[in-house]
Amino acid sequence: MELRRSVEEKTFIIITAAAAAITSLLLILIIGKIALEALPALNLYFLTTAEVDTPGYGQAIANAVVGTICLSLLSVAFAVPLSLGTAIYLKKYAKDNVLTRSVRFMIDILSGMPSIVLGVFGMLFIVIYLKPITGGLSLLSGALAMAILILPVIERSAEEAIGTVPRELEEGSIALGGKKWTTIRRITIPYALSGIMTGIILGLGRSAEESAIVVLTAGYSQFYPAVEVLQNSKMPFGAQLGPFQEPVGTLAISVYHMFQFPNIVPRANGFAAALVLILLVMVINLSARVILWRWKIG
Amino acid sequence: MIHESQTESSKEVHGSKPFSKLTSIEIPDLPGLIFLLCGIITILIIVFLIGFIFYTAFPTFQSQGLYSIFGTNWDYTQHQYGMLVFICGTIALTVVTIAIACPLSILTAIFLAEYSPPRLTKVMRPMIELLVGIPSVVYGIFGLFVLGNMFKYNINPGISSVLGFIPIFRNLQPSTGEGLLLASIVLSIMILPTITSLSVEAINSVPREYKEASISLGATKWETIKKAIMPVASSGILTAVVLGVMRAMGETMAVVMLFGGQMHIPGSLFDTGYAMTSKILNDIGYWVAVPEGRSALFAIAAVLIVFEVITVAAARAIGGRKKWS
Amino acid sequence: MYSKKLVVVLLTIAIIGVCALVLGCTSSSPSPTATTTATTPTSTPVQTTASITIGGSTTVQPLSTILVDAYMKNNSGVKITVTGGGSGAGETGVGSGTLDIGSASEIVPASVMTQYPNIITYTIGGSGVCVIVGTSVQVPANGFSIKDLAASYVTGQPVANLSSAGVKDIYTRADNPSGTADAMGSYLFTSANKSWIYANATNNLKTAQGNDGMVAAIQSDPNGLAFVDFGFTQNANGIQIPAVQDLNGTVYTVNAANIKGALKDFFAKQTSSTHYPIKLVRPLNYLTNGQPSPAVLAYINYANSSSAEFAYQQCGYFSMSDINNA
Numbered sequence: 001m002e003l004r005r006s007v008e009e010k011t012f013i014i015i016t017a018a019a020a021a022i023t024s025l026l027l028i029l030i031i032g033k034i035a036l037e038a039l040p041a042l043n044l045y046f047l048t049t050a051e052v053d054t055p056g057y058g059q060a061i062a063n064a065v066v067g068t069i070c071l072s073l074l075s076v077a078f079a080v081p082l083s084l085g086t087a088i089y090l091k092k093y094a095k096d097n098v099l100t101r102s103v104r105f106m107i108d109i110l111s112g113m114p115s116i117v118l119g120v121f122g123m124l125f126i127v128i129y130l131k132p133i134t135g136g137l138s139l140l141s142g143a144l145a146m147a148i149l150i151l152p153v154i155e156r157s158a159e160e161a162i163g164t165v166p167r168e169l170e171e172g173s174i175a176l177g178g179k180k181w182t183t184i185r186r187i188t189i190p191y192a193l194s195g196i197m198t199g200i201i202l203g204l205g206r207s208a209e210e211s212a213i214v215v216l217t218a219g220y221s222q223f224y225p226a227v228e229v230l231q232n233s234k235m236p237f238g239a240q241l242g243p244f245q246e247p248v249g250t251l252a253i254s255v256y257h258m259f260q261f262p263n264i265v266p267r268a269n270g271f272a273a274a275l276v277l278i279l280l281v282m283v284i285n286l287s288a289r290v291i292l293w294r295w296k297i298g
Numbered sequence: 299m300i301h302e303s304q305t306e307s308s309k310e311v312h313g314s315k316p317f318s319k320l321t322s323i324e325i326p327d328l329p330g331l332i333f334l335l336c337g338i339i340t341i342l343i344i345v346f347l348i349g350f351i352f353y354t355a356f357p358t359f360q361s362q363g364l365y366s367i368f369g370t371n372w373d374y375t376q377h378q379y380g381m382l383v384f385i386c387g388t389i390a391l392t393v394v395t396i397a398i399a400c401p402l403s404i405l406t407a408i409f410l411a412e413y414s415p416p417r418l419t420k421v422m423r424p425m426i427e428l429l430v431g432i433p434s435v436v437y438g439i440f441g442l443f444v445l446g447n448m449f450k451y452n453i454n455p456g457i458s459s460v461l462g463f464i465p466i467f468r469n470l471q472p473s474t475g476e477g478l479l480l481a482s483i484v485l486s487i488m489i490l491p492t493i494t495s496l497s498v499e500a501i502n503s504v505p506r507e508y509k510e511a512s513i514s515l516g517a518t519k520w521e522t523i524k525k526a527i528m529p530v531a532s533s534g535i536l537t538a539v540v541l542g543v544m545r546a547m548g549e550t551m552a553v554v555m556l557f558g559g560q561m562h563i564p565g566s567l568f569d570t571g572y573a574m575t576s577k578i579l580n581d582i583g584y585w586v587a588v589p590e591g592r593s594a595l596f597a598i599a600a601v602l603i604v605f606e607v608i609t610v611a612a613a614r615a616i617g618g619r620k621k622w623s
Numbered sequence: 624m625y626s627k628k629l630v631v632v633l634l635t636i637a638i639i640g641v642c643a644l645v646l647g648c649t650s651s652s653p654s655p656t657a658t659t660t661a662t663t664p665t666s667t668p669v670q671t672t673a674s675i676t677i678g679g680s681t682t683v684q685p686l687s688t689i690l691v692d693a694y695m696k697n698n699s700g701v702k703i704t705v706t707g708g709g710s711g712a713g714e715t716g717v718g719s720g721t722l723d724i725g726s727a728s729e730i731v732p733a734s735v736m737t738q739y740p741n742i743i744t745y746t747i748g749g750s751g752v753c754v755i756v757g758t759s760v761q762v763p764a765n766g767f768s769i770k771d772l773a774a775s776y777v778t779g780q781p782v783a784n785l786s787s788a789g790v791k792d793i794y795t796r797a798d799n800p801s802g803t804a805d806a807m808g809s810y811l812f813t814s815a816n817k818s819w820i821y822a823n824a825t826n827n828l829k830t831a832q833g834n835d836g837m838v839a840a841i842q843s844d845p846n847g848l849a850f851v852d853f854g855f856t857q858n859a860n861g862i863q864i865p866a867v868q869d870l871n872g873t874v875y876t877v878n879a880a881n882i883k884g885a886l887k888d889f890f891a892k893q894t895s896s897t898h899y900p901i902k903l904v905r906p907l908n909y910l911t912n913g914q915p916s917p918a919v920l921a922y923i924n925y926a927n928s929s930s931a932e933f934a935y936q937q938c939g940y941f942s943m944s945d946i947n948n949a
Contacts, residue, residue, distance in 0.1 A: 009518040013413055019405035020414065023490055024425040030432065030487075033444050052695070052702075057688055082343075085336025093330050094337075103337065106344045108614065112541075112606050113347075114548025116575045117599045120582055121347055124354065124592065128719050136721045137676065148343060155340070181329040209433030212550040212579065219676065219721075221704045230674045230702070232916065234720065246674050247704055252551075255435045259442065259555055260707060260832055262839040263859065264685065267443065274436040281431040289424070371825075374799075375818045383824060447843075473792045473844045474829070559797055559830045561822050570829075580797055580832075583708040587715030588738065 031278060038275040041268035047276070051222035051249065058257050058265035061273050063224045067248040068280065070225045071142050071218060072207040074244075076200055078147035079154055084196065087158035092184060111152035118149050119216040127217055132236045135245025139225060142218030142248065149213060150203035157199020161192035194291050201288035209281045211252035219247030251277040348603060355597040357590075366597055372561070372577075374585070379594040381601060386563040387571035388547055388605075391485065394478055394567065395546045399486035399493060400539055406490075407497035407535075412523055423495070430491045438555035441484040442476070446556075450475030454568045470569040474558065479567045481556040485549060489542040496541065500534025501527060537617030544609045548602065550575040574598050673918035675723045678706035679713015680802050681833035682750060682852045682940075683726035683907050689934040694925050701918055707833060710802030717910045718742060723919055725910040728802030728852070741913040747926045748907045749889065750940040751853045751882035751899060752806045755838070755862045757845035760789040765874045766866035773811040775848075777819060779826035785848065794840050794849035795822055797830035802905060807850045810902035838862065853882055854939030869900045883941050883949045890946060907940060 050063035086107075094100045122145030127136055134141040165188050173183040189196070225243035232240040240246060251273055258270025359366055362379050369380020406426070410419050454477070458469035471477055504527050512522040528535075558570025559580070578595050585591030677687050684707045691703040708716070710727040717725030718739030728750065731742055754772070756762060763784075771784045781790040796804040799821050808817030822828040829847075831840040837849045842861040856864055856877075864877050875881055875898070884898030895901050909923050925931055927943060935942040941949075 005518050005521070009520040012520045012523075013409075016405045016409035016413060019402050020409040020422060023402060023406045023494065024422045026487055026490070027425045027429050030429075030437075030440055034436065034440060037444070055692060057685075082336050082340050085333040086340045089330070089333035089337045093333060103341060105610075105614070106341060108610050109607055110344050110347075112544045112548070112610050114550065114575060114599075114602050114606060116548070116550040116578050117351065117602055118347070119550075120578060120586070120596065120599055121351060123582065123586055124596075125350060127721055128586070131720050148347065151340065151343075179327065181327055184329070205431065209431070211433060211435045212575075215579075216582065219704065220706055221702075223702050223704070228672065230672045231918070232673065234723075234916070240674055242674070246702075247676060252433055252435050255433075255439060256551070258439055259435075261835040263835050263842075263855075270439060271443075274433075274439060278432055278436060281433060282428055285428070285431045289427075371823065373818075373823055473846060559822075560827055561824050562827050581799060583798065584711035584715055584800060587719040 031275075034271050034275050034278065037271035038268060041266065041272035042275070046269070046272060050224050051254075057261060058254065058269050058273075061251065061254050061269075061276060063222060064249045064251045064254045064273065065276060065280070066224050067139075067221065068208050068250045068252070068277070070243065071139060071146065071214070071248055071250055072204050074139065074143035075146035075150060075207040076154075076204050078143055079151045079203060080200055082147075083151045083155035083199075084158055087155050087162060088184065088189075091159055091162045092180070092188070107152050107155055110148070111156065113149075115149060115210060115212040118145055119213045121145070122148075122213060122217040135235065135240055137217065137219030137247045138245045139218060139248040140244040142214055142250075145213045145217045146207045146210060149210065150206050153203045153206055154196075154199040157202065158192070158196045161195020161199070162188060164195065165191045194294070198288045198292045201284055201291070205281050205284035205288065208284060209252065209277065211250075211256060214250050214252055215256060218250060218253075220253045221247040221249045223249070251280070351596055351603060352600050354593055355600040356593070358593045358597040359600075362597075366594075367601070372594075374591050374594075377590065379597065381574070381598055383561055383563055384572055384574040384577050384598060385601065387557065387573045388575070390478060390564050390571060391481055391553065391557065391573055392543055392546045394482035395485040395489065396539060396543060398482055399489050399542060402486070403490050403493035403538075403542075404497055404535060407494050407501060408523060410494070411498045411501040412519065412527070423498075426494055427491050429487065432488075434488065434549060434551040437484050437488055438552040441480055441552065441556045445480060445484070446475040448475070449477075449480050454479070458566075458568060466566050468566045468568070470566050471558070474570070476556055476558040477568050477570045478557070478564045481553055484552055484556055485546050488549065488552065489545045492545060493535075493538045493542045496538030497531070497535045500531040500538065503534065504530045533616050537613050540609055540613040540616065544606060544613070547605055547609070548575065550579055554579050574602055672700040673702070673916070675701065675703040675919055675922060676706065676721075677703060677724040677726060677909075678708055678716050678722045679726035679910075680710040680728040680907070681707045681798070681835065682710075682728040682803055682854070683713075683909075685854070686748075686907065686934055686938045686940055687726060689937055690926050690931055691922075693931070693934065694922055698921075701922070703922065709796070709798030709800065709833070710805070711800035712798070714742070714910060715739075717912050720912065723911070724915075724923070727908045727910060729805050729905050729908075731908070731910065732805075739912065743911050743913065743915070745909045745911070745923050745927070746890075746906045746943065747909055747923070748935055748940050748942045749886040749904055749946055750907060751877075751885065752803055752810070752850055752903045752905070753853050753856065753867060753877040754848065754850050754865055755841050755856060756790060756849075756865060757841050757847045758861055758863065759845035760848070760863065762863050762865045763788060764866075766868055768868050768872065769811055769870055776811060776828065777826055779828050781848070789846055790848045791846035792829055792844055792848070794831050794837060794844075794847055795820055795828045796837065797822070797832045803834060803850065803852050806903055806905045810900055852939075853877065853879070857939045867900055867903065869895075875899050879939070879941075883946060886941055886946045887949045890943075 046060050048062050049060035051060050054060045090100055090103065122141060126134055126141045126144050169187050170183055173187050225248050228242040230240040230242060231238060254273040255270055255277065258265045358379055365380050368382050369378065370382045371378045371380050410422060454469050454475060458467050461467040462469065508526045508530060509522055512526040553573045554576040557573055557576060559572055559576060560570040561572055564571040578598050582595055585595055684705060687705045691705055695701060695703060710729050713722065713725035713727050714731055714735045716722035731744060736742060767785060771782050774782045775785055775793050779793060781793060804820050805817050808820030812819050822830050831837045834851045834855045837851045838855050838859050841847045841849050856862065866874050866876050868874050881899040882904055885896040885901055885904045888896035889901055889904050909926065911919060915923065929944060932942055935945065
């Protein structure tokens, strides 16, 4: 009896350890393989030249790197005010009743929404119907659609962060005669700031890696996003405001091109774009984790 | 007028909520109004999004009726839009993905939470969680260009020659490595971090007394896990699995590259299929500008939303909102 | 205090964002090491700043890419982006306004014209479609008959003549509709039934995206059979090109001269040709919605000019002047 139990125990230690080993090693395997395939293409020219300045297709990715960063930052800029405001209202002002619970349910639904659904919504509504404002397939369209995607990410982190502010601090502020907004401004938000920042950075990372939305709303451009005004007789005032109303290139689409044109885009280039994208998203996510870790420790 | 404070909410303890007890005025001050506006705009966006999709999809449901869900023919020129092939493709993909991902991630979670020394855990957890940072297109090209040939020449023939007598293991597509198994394996790698980290949290939140009581009664660690911890953590783990399901159902880019895109229901693990998300992605480029085709594709999106809402409701019912992260 | 760390992170993000914008504004254009222009364009540069998006046919796409590269070198104020998506996406994209120029490798079908009556077609050239098979297929000397190919596409299974030659898998285009696939469909079936070429629940055809995807599919599947634009067969190894037949059983070799001859007949509104099955040649079109803006018109004129000739040759297509002189 004892032997069976100890054998069973040891067996399961081995099984679970093996599972954990496999899972952890997957990361190294995948990134390692991608890096290996990407090596021939990783040179300074590839990384710092815009695709427009190279002949053909998919020979350089600098425009895509800049485009990805711009798109992510703009999406976050759109999403943060709305999600922060919603989080503050839900946590600090609203009573806990059926209404707020259904609001939270709806935000949960949004967070689980498949990105293709947001993509086709963006394509039909934002790109086609709202063309006079957004310029069609453009940075603005992509950022608006992406903002909807990351809204729940930021909102939930913000709510959690606000929820951890100790009551005593807030009550102390009230006892000292502070009004509600003053208390929020001076006590709650500063205390929760790390958690909120984490949410924002996670949203940033999410928008950098998202591809289904980008392919349907942001188009693709071989140029850097540039601040300029172009003539376009089909837009209101005959002007197209760059970079917002112009299409923007992103790394996710650079990688997708490798799938669409396996004979025109060199294989190493596609993998190199993938590697740069992975590193970009990882740096963003890691910084979020570091902030969160420091905040929880501190 | 003093407004009586309401009873403390028992289900959701979200930290401090002093104002409901302390303020006497119901109408929020100006900043509060701004935040309220933010909340209203957010809700309006969500409602508009879902409403717009269903509104655009309505003509298809109206003309096709139940055929849209259960019909098998999808043909624009014949004006027939039956989604069954795609729905089955998505379901098959989800089922196999969960079948692969669950054992792996739950066992990993058990190891991380119970057996692993803290220093090892500190190394392993980030490595698993960083898998989330790999974009789905990259998983797609990884699966296609790196794993594809392996599957086509080695894995698919290998497994089917050994287990081929069982229908589910027949190699129906010997000319390609794409198919249900490849797509499911890549998808399970994608959802591993989600299920694992949520399961670890669930296991860690089991009160220590349960463990200690079990050990003091003479049980081995594994028996403690099996009998005392897992049943308590099961709701959290189940929530994690449901979240994984949601991610797998909604995944687009990796699936479109790896599932094969043939219009039939997969007949075996090595067969190709067509998922709902892939169909939308492939066809929307052209048909978005044609009202009938657009409505049909939006109908697929509407069905996807319905699936997702059901999954969200299930996750909440099992685990409660707190478990989300 | 966390605030310092936060400030650092915020600053880093802000700096990256600013750098990105600055990079974008001040980007210079070093000349690429490999030039694609054989001659300098003779058309006078248009002094406007404009942004043009061209999208649609994957057949026209490599042509557009080369043309655009050359055009932008002499017209630095104009930014042109080229995307794909298939001829159908080009037609409806230009109609709905998401594209400035839609490219299509077919005549715009009536169904699209009724929806977008203002579409104007500028034909810039022509090309031909052919069948390709993988390296494990024993190609018969006379190629495959229309009857055999059509039956194989309808059922999704190669008929006896094909399977005995080694064909196991039949491929069609995933992007629906595609000009190339439409041409193949009207060749194998009739114009009214050309949609049978696409995958559906009965035929269970394998699919590939774009011309390039079709080539790649055959390269990795030596027992496969697919159809592509002739231009994509140049420089592609790992594929074989069988001869094509017409309904009478006449055999045509697939080469540039034959396709060019058939294109000349096509544009002369003939219903058949002695050079190549006329259903398999098609025009390459740029489409605009209504009158194009001056910048767009300037580019289209460039595409039709003699200085753009090199681009067609590079792609394996034929410009209008080339066809007219054939």
